[in-house]
Amino acid sequence: RLLRIGLIPGDGIGKEVIPAGRRVLEALPSSLGLKFEFTDLKAGFETFEKTGAALPDKTVEVLKSDCDGALFGAVSSPSKAVKGYSSPIVALRKKLDLYANVRPVKSVGTARTPIDMVIVRENTEDLYVKEERTFDAADGSGKVAEAIKRISERASYRIATMAGNIAVRRQRIRELSPHQKFVHSSPLVTITHKSNVLSQTDGLFRSTARAALADLEAAGTVAVEEQIVDSMVYKLFRQPEAYDVIVAPNLYGDILSDGAAALVGSLGLVPSANVGEKFAIGEPCHGSAPDIMGQNIANPIATLRSTALMLEFLGEDAAAARIYAAVDANLEEARLLSPDLGGTAKTDEVVEDILRRL
Amino acid sequence: RLLRIGLIPGDGIGKEVIPAGRRVLEALPSSLGLKFEFTDLKAGFETFEKTGAALPDKTVEVLKSDCDGALFGAVSSPSKAVKGYSSPIVALRKKLDLYANVRPVKSVGTARTPIDMVIVRENTEDLYVKEERTFDAADGSGKVAEAIKRISERASYRIATMAGNIAVRRQRIRELSPHQKFVHSSPLVTITHKSNVLSQTDGLFRSTARAALADLEAAGTVAVEEQIVDSMVYKLFRQPEAYDVIVAPNLYGDILSDGAAALVGSLGLVPSANVGEKFAIGEPCHGSAPDIMGQNIANPIATLRSTALMLEFLGEDAAAARIYAAVDANLEEARLLSPDLGGTAKTDEVVEDILRRL
Ligand SMILES: CC(C)[C@H](C(=O)O)[C@@H](O)C(=O)O
Ligand SMILES: CC(C)[C@H](C(=O)O)[C@@H](O)C(=O)O
Numbered sequence: 001r002l003l004r005i006g007l008i009p010g011d012g013i014g015k016e017v018i019p020a021g022r023r024v025l026e027a028l029p030s031s032l033g034l035k036f037e038f039t040d041l042k043a044g045f046e047t048f049e050k051t052g053a054a055l056p057d058k059t060v061e062v063l064k065s066d067c068d069g070a071l072f073g074a075v076s077s078p079s080k081a082v083k084g085y086s087s088p089i090v091a092l093r094k095k096l097d098l099y100a101n102v103r104p105v106k107s108v109g110t111a112r113t114p115i116d117m118v119i120v121r122e123n124t125e126d127l128y129v130k131e132e133r134t135f136d137a138a139d140g141s142g143k144v145a146e147a148i149k150r151i152s153e154r155a156s157y158r159i160a161t162m163a164g165n166i167a168v169r170r171q172r173i174r175e176l177s178p179h180q181k182f183v184h185s186s187p188l189v190t191i192t193h194k195s196n197v198l199s200q201t202d203g204l205f206r207s208t209a210r211a212a213l214a215d216l217e218a219a220g221t222v223a224v225e226e227q228i229v230d231s232m233v234y235k236l237f238r239q240p241e242a243y244d245v246i247v248a249p250n251l252y253g254d255i256l257s258d259g260a261a262a263l264v265g266s267l268g269l270v271p272s273a274n275v276g277e278k279f280a281i282g283e284p285c286h287g288s289a290p291d292i293m294g295q296n297i298a299n300p301i302a303t304l305r306s307t308a309l310m311l312e313f314l315g316e317d318a319a320a321a322r323i324y325a326a327v328d329a330n331l332e333e334a335r336l337l338s339p340d341l342g343g344t345a346k347t348d349e350v351v352e353d354i355l356r357r358l
Numbered sequence: 359r360l361l362r363i364g365l366i367p368g369d370g371i372g373k374e375v376i377p378a379g380r381r382v383l384e385a386l387p388s389s390l391g392l393k394f395e396f397t398d399l400k401a402g403f404e405t406f407e408k409t410g411a412a413l414p415d416k417t418v419e420v421l422k423s424d425c426d427g428a429l430f431g432a433v434s435s436p437s438k439a440v441k442g443y444s445s446p447i448v449a450l451r452k453k454l455d456l457y458a459n460v461r462p463v464k465s466v467g468t469a470r471t472p473i474d475m476v477i478v479r480e481n482t483e484d485l486y487v488k489e490e491r492t493f494d495a496a497d498g499s500g501k502v503a504e505a506i507k508r509i510s511e512r513a514s515y516r517i518a519t520m521a522g523n524i525a526v527r528r529q530r531i532r533e534l535s536p537h538q539k540f541v542h543s544s545p546l547v548t549i550t551h552k553s554n555v556l557s558q559t560d561g562l563f564r565s566t567a568r569a570a571l572a573d574l575e576a577a578g579t580v581a582v583e584e585q586i587v588d589s590m591v592y593k594l595f596r597q598p599e600a601y602d603v604i605v606a607p608n609l610y611g612d613i614l615s616d617g618a619a620a621l622v623g624s625l626g627l628v629p630s631a632n633v634g635e636k637f638a639i640g641e642p643c644h645g646s647a648p649d650i651m652g653q654n655i656a657n658p659i660a661t662l663r664s665t666a667l668m669l670e671f672l673g674e675d676a677a678a679a680r681i682y683a684a685v686d687a688n689l690e691e692a693r694l695l696s697p698d699l700g701g702t703a704k705t706d707e708v709v710e711d712i713l714r715r716l
Contacts, residue, residue: 077554077586081561087554127507132558142511142566145558149485149507153500194609196435196445200490200503203439208500228435230616231645237595237620251552255613258588262595287589 003314004037006063006070010044010088012288013298014073020300020351021071021282021307024323027355032319039066043088044075044288055088060095063279069310070281071303072274074288086130089274089283093123098274098281099155100162101253102309105260105270108331115263116183117243118170120163121253122205123274125150128250151201151249153208160209162275163189163247167222170244184244187222189213192248192256194229205249233259261285266340268299271306273313280313282306296346299338301327304354326357361672362395364421364428368402368446370646371656372431378658378709379429379640379665382681385713390677397424401446402433402646413446418453421637427668428639429661430632432646444488447632447641451481456632456639457513458520459611460667463618463628466689473621474541475601476528478521479611480563481632483508486608509559509607511566518570520633521547521605525580528602542602545580547571550606550614552587563607591617619643624698626657629664631671638671640664654704657696659685662712684715 005025009018025036041059048054054075063070075088092098101121107114131148167187174182191209193202206226216222227235229252235242236259248256261270270285284302292298308323330336336353337343345353363383367376383394399417406412412433421428433446450456459479465472489506525545532540549567551560564584574580585593587610593600594614598621606614619628628643642660650656666681688694694711695701703711 081553081557081565086557090555127552128555130555130557132556134558134562137510137512142515143562144508144510145562146509147507147556147559149505150502151504152495152502154495157500194485195439197448197486197488198490198505199439199444199488200492201505204492204501204503207439230612233591233613234616234620234625237617254588255591258592259595259617262592267592 001033002035002037003069003316004039004067006039006041006059006067008041008043008059008070008072010073010288011046011076012074012290012293013286014044014075014288016293016296016298016347017284017300017303018071018073020347021303023351024304024307024355024358027358028319028322029358032316032322034316034319041070043072043092045078045085046076048085052084054085055091060092063092063096069279069314071307071310072281072283073303074284074286076288076290090128090130092281093274096276096279096281097124098276098279099124100159100275101272102162102166102275102313103253103257103260103270103272103285104305104309105257105264107264108328109334111264113240113263114183115240115260117240117260118166118245119253119257119260120159120166120245120247121257122155122159122248122250124250125152125155126250149198149201151205153204156205156208157212160189160191160212160247163245164213164216164222167245168216171221183241186244188244189222189224190232190243190246191224191226192229192232192246192252193226194252196228202249209247229256232256236260237263257285266299267302268338268340269301269305271302271309273306273309275313280310282310296348297339298347299340300347300351300354301331304351322358326354329357330354359391360393360395361427361674362397362425364397364399364417364425366399366401366417366428366430368431368646369404369434370432370648370651371644372402372433372646374651374654374656374705375642375658375661376429376431378705379661381709382662382665382713382716385716386677386680387716390674390680392674392677399428401430401450403436403443404434406443410442412443413449418450421454425637427637427672429665429668430639430641431661432642432644434646434648448486448488450639451632454634454637454639455482456634456637457482458517458633459630460520460524460633460671461611461615461618461628461630461643462663462667463615463622465622466686467692469622471598471621472541473598473618475598475618476524476603477611477615477618478517478524478603478605479615480513480517480606480608482608483510483513484608507556507559509563511562514563514566515570518547518549518567518605521567521603522571522574522580525603526574529579541599544602546602547580547582548590548601548604549582549584550587550590550604550610551584552610554586560607567605587614590614594618595621615643624657625660626696626698627659627663629660629667631664631667633671638668640668654706655697656705657698658705658709659689662709680716684712687715688712
């Protein structure tokens with residue numbers, strides 16, 4: 001099978017980690033029967049400064065017509081508001097209708113408490129619709145700005161369905177490995193919301209997610225519970241072992257996944273995939289990290305895992321499993337670790353160690 | 359001086375902890391020259407079920423005309439959307455224009471890393487304006503709900519000003535205790551926002567907070583920095599010692615303070631004050647905790663500290679200091695601790711231990 005992969009490094013360390021994603025794909029054993037074709041694509045703040053567009057039309061067109069999947073690095077946020085600039089990854093998620101942002105957070109010897117959960121974040125709406133306006137206060141007290149938070153039944157239903165499917169898939173893996181100890185031993189979906197304040201919007205997310213999961217729950221296949229987002233952040237830190245799959249509207253998902261990343265010890269470990277009906281973009285959860293760029297010390301693992309995650313959603317589980325296992329082996333040995341994990345290895349050394357283990 | 363205090367226990371363990379707040383006020387040494395008059399007031403879900411109003415007009419009237427301050431316990435959120443019910447504390451904050459929610463988070467031997475920060479949360483706007491609507495999607499794909507997130511220059515300016523003042527006050531305390539080691543050794547305000555996505559609303563919060571703090575920064579009195587909310591949650595857990603005063607819009611403040619509470623070991627330790635020009639309501643950060651209610655095991659410390667915090671904002675620093683010191687002494691001795699802190703003491707026993715130390 002030929003897979004055509006767009007490569008969008010973006011800014012900062014995106015340029016150092018996306019090549020690692022390409023290398024791991026190229027290094028996959030030929031017995032898997034996969035061939036890859038790569039196209040370099042532009043997006044990001046640097047692209048904006050050069051061309052006036054943070055997400056050139058060309059990038060979107062090529063992804064749509066010539067790619068099966070893609071890897072996205074990171075983009076820098078300007079330190080002051082810049083007219084005309086807006087985040088290309090947020091735009092891309094919407095333009096390709098990549099409605100789910102799937103973020104597995106798993107510790108392999110890197111956390112005090114073992115962590116193994118998946119955050120399933122809605123990826124197209126909520127405050128990310130970016131419909132904002134600014135006006136003068138009627139009482140002359142200055143400016144007022146408003147943003148729309150939009151929650152739809154359609155988007156909430158499909159994201160909760162995805163969360164349910166992931167919970168079922170995780171349970172299948174548990175059953176296939178009866179001797180392994182899992183952090184959470186049974187399938188559970190936790191619905192996150194703030195419907196005690198936002199009764200209509202988050203209320204709709206909550207009731208729709210409940211409806212989407214009702215059959216699985218009734219069949220006893222997956223347990224379903226709810227957490228208010230503030231108390232969810234609290235519990236995430238106090239009892240991370242209590243979670244299996246978490247489903248959340250866009251913004252809460254954004255916040256919760258950074259929180260979960262803190263628990264495993266580094267954002268440099270946490271992958272994500274932006275997933276649509278027929279397309280997936282792997283994207284490390286970390287940002288462009290201008291403070292460490294150009295030093296060859298960025299942790300490539302978030303990108304390598306994101307590459308595997310992309311493969312999973314493109315139906316290539318066996319190839320994905322190879323990459324995960326190689327990454328886990330590197331972490332378990334803990335000999336070649338990047339500085340964010342307390343090691344001294346360079347990005348390249350970590351990549352090579354992992355490639356050797358494929 | 360006579361202080362007239364409204365007591366609003368609300369639901370669940372609110373009924374067990376608010377009496378502790380009253381007791382500590384009554385037990386203050388008479389040398390402080392304070393007298394208290396208490397009025398019991400109703401609010402909460404139980405009140406809603408009995409009277410149809412979660413926040414009776416009477417409660418608001420009495421607070422406005424006959425009270426100098428108040429203590430608020432907690433309210434239960436119904437487990438399903440209930441028509442006509444909406445959170446009384448959110449309403450109260452707006453009705454009394456209690457524009458700041460001040461949440462000091464401090465560990466006294468309860469955390470792995472020492473924690474000492476104050477979260478200053480805007481308390482009147484953002485998504486808490488609760489302007490929502492629901493309609494049918496044009497494409498027939500189901501319901502859509504929208505909420506308004508509103509950020510004003512006026513509210514952002516005054517909350518950032520409050521944060522600056524608190525940073526200055528904390529610095530004064532550092533200077534008065536040159537031999538004490540503080541977690542963060544110099545005054546710093548961290549502005550939290552998500553202006554990389556919400557350029558107008560959070561952009562306005564960011565630029566207004568910057569403007570409000572510009573003089574203090576220029577004078578070298580207080581350092582000012584910014585954090586995007588997701589990365590703020592990450593850093594809060596990785597380097598809590600990097601923060602002194604955090605200022606945030608309403609919802610981020612809500613989420614961050616639960617996160618910070620997890621760091622000190624229990625929500626049962628974290629106080630808050632809802633503060634306006636001439637009024638303050640002390641309120642523990644925890645909820646009504648129906649699972650442990652009626653067992654006399656709720657941790658009263660969040661309420662006792664909230665009582666002290668209310669006194670501070672009513673200008674009674676000396677009385678507040680007594681309460682803080684008595685609470686700290688109880689925690690340092692760690693003999694009579696409630697179950698959330700790993701102890702076996704009853705609520706009453708903890709209260710009595712603290713009263714003895716006044
Ligand atoms: C860069 C930013 C727009 C983005 C987001 O908020 O989605 C990032 O935080 C992420 O989590 O991918
Ligand atoms: C109960 C709820 C409405 C409230 C809030 O969101 O403000 C609570 O979480 C708090 O932090 O005081």
